[in-house]
Amino acid sequence: MLRFLTAGESHGQALVSTVEGLPAGLAIDQDALARDLRRRQLGYGRGRRMQIEMDTAEILSGVRKGHTLGSPVAMLIRNRDWKNWQQTMHVSPEAPAEATGARRAPVTRPRPGHADLAGALKYDRGDMRDILERASARETAARVAAGALARQFLAALDIHVVSHVFTLGAVSLGDPLVVTYEQIAAIDDEAALHCVDDTVQQQMIEAIDAARAAGDTLGGAFEVVVRGLPPGLGSYVQWDRKLDGRLAQAVMSIPAIKAVGIGKGVGVASVPGSQVHDEIVLPAAGDEGRIMGVSRPTNRAGGLEGGVTNGEDLRITGYMKPISTLMKPLRSVDLQTMQESPAAIERSDVCAVPAAAVVAEAMVAFVLADAVLERFGADTLDDIKAAISRAEARVQQRFHPAPAEA
Numbered sequence: 001m002l003r004f005l006t007a008g009e010s011h012g013q014a015l016v017s018t019v020e021g022l023p024a025g026l027a028i029d030q031d032a033l034a035r036d037l038r039r040r041q042l043g044y045g046r047g048r049r050m051q052i053e054m055d056t057a058e059i060l061s062g063v064r065k066g067h068t069l070g071s072p073v074a075m076l077i078r079n080r081d082w083k084n085w086q087q088t089m090h091v092s093p094e095a096p097a098e099a100t101g102a103r104r105a106p107v108t109r110p111r112p113g114h115a116d117l118a119g120a121l122k123y124d125r126g127d128m129r130d131i132l133e134r135a136s137a138r139e140t141a142a143r144v145a146a147g148a149l150a151r152q153f154l155a156a157l158d159i160h161v162v163s164h165v166f167t168l169g170a171v172s173l174g175d176p177l178v179v180t181y182e183q184i185a186a187i188d189d190e191a192a193l194h195c196v197d198d199t200v201q202q203q204m205i206e207a208i209d210a211a212r213a214a215g216d217t218l219g220g221a222f223e224v225v226v227r228g229l230p231p232g233l234g235s236y237v238q239w240d241r242k243l244d245g246r247l248a249q250a251v252m253s254i255p256a257i258k259a260v261g262i263g264k265g266v267g268v269a270s271v272p273g274s275q276v277h278d279e280i281v282l283p284a285a286g287d288e289g290r291i292m293g294v295s296r297p298t299n300r301a302g303g304l305e306g307g308v309t310n311g312e313d314l315r316i317t318g319y320m321k322p323i324s325t326l327m328k329p330l331r332s333v334d335l336q337t338m339q340e341s342p343a344a345i346e347r348s349d350v351c352a353v354p355a356a357a358v359v360a361e362a363m364v365a366f367v368l369a370d371a372v373l374e375r376f377g378a379d380t381l382d383d384i385k386a387a388i389s390r391a392e393a394r395v396q397q398r399f400h401p402a403p404a405e406a
């Protein structure tokens, strides 16, 4: 079983990510890890915090001479902003004499849509900073570090995870299923909104500018696409083994994600079956089909049938609500005075859909890595590769039987 836990407050000293269950013998590419962390910080519409942070993950354990040992990998991501928050975020009852930064007033006016009110009710905290510090999506940097290791494990098996943004507020590219894996893989890391279409991307930028000018915020939708998955990951035999369910939980757990789709997603509800299901045909001459000797002209199922991978690209969409901190705040109640009062204003993003897409890549990579280990599980990378080859040979033999002896 592959698992990870994170720790850390948004303006505390650091984030910690601990990953357990990776096989031994995986080469760790620290540049690729840094690239994933950087991609999460990019995207048009983010706030000033992203100019302060330059996320890097320091590997503290589990890796020696560039390779995993099979033991837990602990990683540390320091918050550069911490120096501005020591007076507010100190761990001791009193701020130490050397603490830097301003002493901030308690947060008492919950922001509709953030975790402030629900968290205060649950944990019985008067200052809602005690809630928002951990509810903050700052934590997703630690998820991306964990996901980066999973992604490197998958890449060693020639499985690749990419994403793109296809909707931002009212601007949309339309059906993401028409966008190819190759188009998504070609998106430049520095692209403003990680959209495959430059004209649509420009309209998205303008929508964000307009929202910012109005003191408002915007959400949107992204798609994660995975190429190279072996068929047979996940299972239909129990509810908690269905891979669609496991992926949906992982993506839905990202702050502000309110809906998840597989393949055609919610579109399946409004059209007949003939426009939903992917026919199974014999491959055209010269096209072997992927592994199974059959071909699927369409992939509306998004690579999953019965909660099991079918050898096609995995396609999963995530829908993000607009950021809940509005510079023109919504109505709220000051929980200290119990007077109606505009919601608190914190420094904030106007839009973070591209960042959420990168986090979703990490979460999807993690769930898939776990599913690969479950099916081909072993303690070393070489054993896993051998198990995958064996499974491929078995499927190949069944669907391409050798010609009978004359």
Ligand SMILES: Cc1cc2nc3c(=O)[nH]c(=O)nc-3n(C[C@H](O)[C@H](O)[C@H](O)COP(=O)(O)O)c2cc1C
Binding pocket: 047, 113, 114, 115, 135, 136, 137, 140, 254, 255, 256, 257, 323, 324, 325, 347, 348, 349, 350, 352, 355, 356, 359
């Ligand atoms: C990458 C990313 C950045 C975010 N930035 C902000 C932000 O700057 N301000 C804010 O109010 N919410 C932001 N959010 C959303 C909140 O974290 C989220 O709405 C809150 O934790 C409540 O969780 P829920 O929306 O899932 O119910 C961000 C989310 C993500 C994924």
Ligand SMILES: C=C(O[C@@H]1CC(C(=O)O)=C[C@@H](OP(=O)(O)O)[C@H]1O)C(=O)O
Binding pocket: 010, 047, 048, 049, 050, 053, 135, 136, 137, 138, 139, 141, 255, 346, 347, 348, 349
């Ligand atoms: C720090 C990150 O995102 C933060 C997520 C967030 C929230 O409420 O979720 C609020 C903002 O925090 P701050 O007030 O410090 O600017 C974002 O910047 C990050 O993505 O690394």
